Amino acid sequence: MTDITSRIHWLSFTVHAPTDSAFILYDLVFKDLFGPLQCLEHGGRSFRLIHKNAMEFKIYTDPVTNQGIYFHYEIPGSACDCIDWERFYALYDLLESNYKDKYSFTRLDYAFDHVPFEPHQVKEAILNNDLRSLAKRETLQIHESPLEKREGEGVGTSTVSLGSRTSERMIRVYDKRGFTRLEIEMKDKRADLVARQLLALPEERLWFSVAQAHLLDYVDFKTEWWQAFIVANKRAGATISNPTEFSMRKLITWIDKQVSPALSVAIDILPEEVMKSIVNRGRRRRGDRYSLLLADSQPTTTFDGEGTREGRGPRQSVGGGL
Numbered sequence: 001m002t003d004i005t006s007r008i009h010w011l012s013f014t015v016h017a018p019t020d021s022a023f024i025l026y027d028l029v030f031k032d033l034f035g036p037l038q039c040l041e042h043g044g045r046s047f048r049l050i051h052k053n054a055m056e057f058k059i060y061t062d063p064v065t066n067q068g069i070y071f072h073y074e075i076p077g078s079a080c081d082c083i084d085w086e087r088f089y090a091l092y093d094l095l096e097s098n099y100k101d102k103y104s105f106t107r108l109d110y111a112f113d114h115v116p117f118e119p120h121q122v123k124e125a126i127l128n129n130d131l132r133s134l135a136k137r138e139t140l141q142i143h144e145s146p147l148e149k150r151e152g153e154g155v156g157t158s159t160v161s162l163g164s165r166t167s168e169r170m171i172r173v174y175d176k177r178g179f180t181r182l183e184i185e186m187k188d189k190r191a192d193l194v195a196r197q198l199l200a201l202p203e204e205r206l207w208f209s210v211a212q213a214h215l216l217d218y219v220d221f222k223t224e225w226w227q228a229f230i231v232a233n234k235r236a237g238a239t240i241s242n243p244t245e246f247s248m249r250k251l252i253t254w255i256d257k258q259v260s261p262a263l264s265v266a267i268d269i270l271p272e273e274v275m276k277s278i279v280n281r282g283r284r285r286r287g288d289r290y291s292l293l294l295a296d297s298q299p300t301t302t303f304d305g306e307g308t309r310e311g312r313g314p315r316q317s318v319g320g321g322l
Contacts, residue, residue: 002114002179004229006208008088009077009183010109011195014070015095016102019061022071023051026059029091033082047072055079077109085204092199105195110211112182115173117225119158119180122173125221126162133219135163135170152178162219169218184215 015021026037037051037059044050047060057079060072075083095103125131126140143159150157163170168190172183186194194214198207212230220226255263267275 004112004114004116004208006110006112006211008080008083008108008198008207009111010107010185011075011080011088011105012073012107012191013095013103013105013195014072015099016068016070017099018069019071021099022059022061022073025091025094028094029087030057030083033087034079045072053079055082072106077111085207088199092196105192106188108186108191108195108198110184110186110194110198110215112208112212112215112229113177114179115182116228117173117180117223119160119173119175121223121225122162122221123160125223125226126160130222131219132222133162135167135219139164139170148176150176150178154178171215171219182215184211184218186214 015025023037034053034055034057037053040050040052042050043060043062043064045060046064048062048064050058050060052058055078056076058074058076060074063070123140123142126137129137139162141159141161144157146156148157149155157174157176159172159174159176161170161172163185168187170185172181172185174181174183194211197210201207201210216230220230266278
């Protein structure tokens, strides 16, 4: 049996930066591989301009909306097939180094080739409910072309998909390439989460197990052929929270692990006035770092010069500082 291989098969991301940065990034990472870009005479995807190369690699610039200056990269499967791990890693390194907190991945397709099952087996397992999946069963779609030629040898192709195109995840299983390919398509926050994990890995060989673990988060068939495919890899267990929830969990964990012993001693032995002064000095020094948490905070009881008050968001400092 041919060994299973895997790869990134689609990658899209948006960067909030001037248009010139889009072309600098392309020149540094992709120009020597794909050649120069051509500006089309039309726009698309809410951008006025599209620049592409022969592999349908596209850069969208000049957004129509009034939501700041940004550009969008779309690297389809044909282009991804030409990009090796070192180049993907270089892309991620440049994004992290120059546009940290200003970019996000919006779509990631990951493909597993030469998997040990066929589309009709996946279809039967779904119809028989031999799976655990977050996808609704009614999203199952089947497309068969009995006379379509496969790449290489053979006639007749089949495609089975599960999941909605409007949701964050879906899978496709098809055989038109002559072998069976399983793809998981991820969008928005899910794509950003998984793409960052993959591209940050120090070796390409680690991609398979990480991507497969995220696949198992979404779907897990109760069949022998699926067990042969997953070879005992465990689910990734990844969840996506909104920024406020994620930041609050990080803050509470850090306080609990790093600050709680010293804080408990300070509360037990220091006068109340000293504690008030420390808290108020922290409020003056924190800047905008915690603005997201404060904007969404619930009313809490806080210190003031007269005792307590109910408040929301940034607190007013009190007198008597150290």
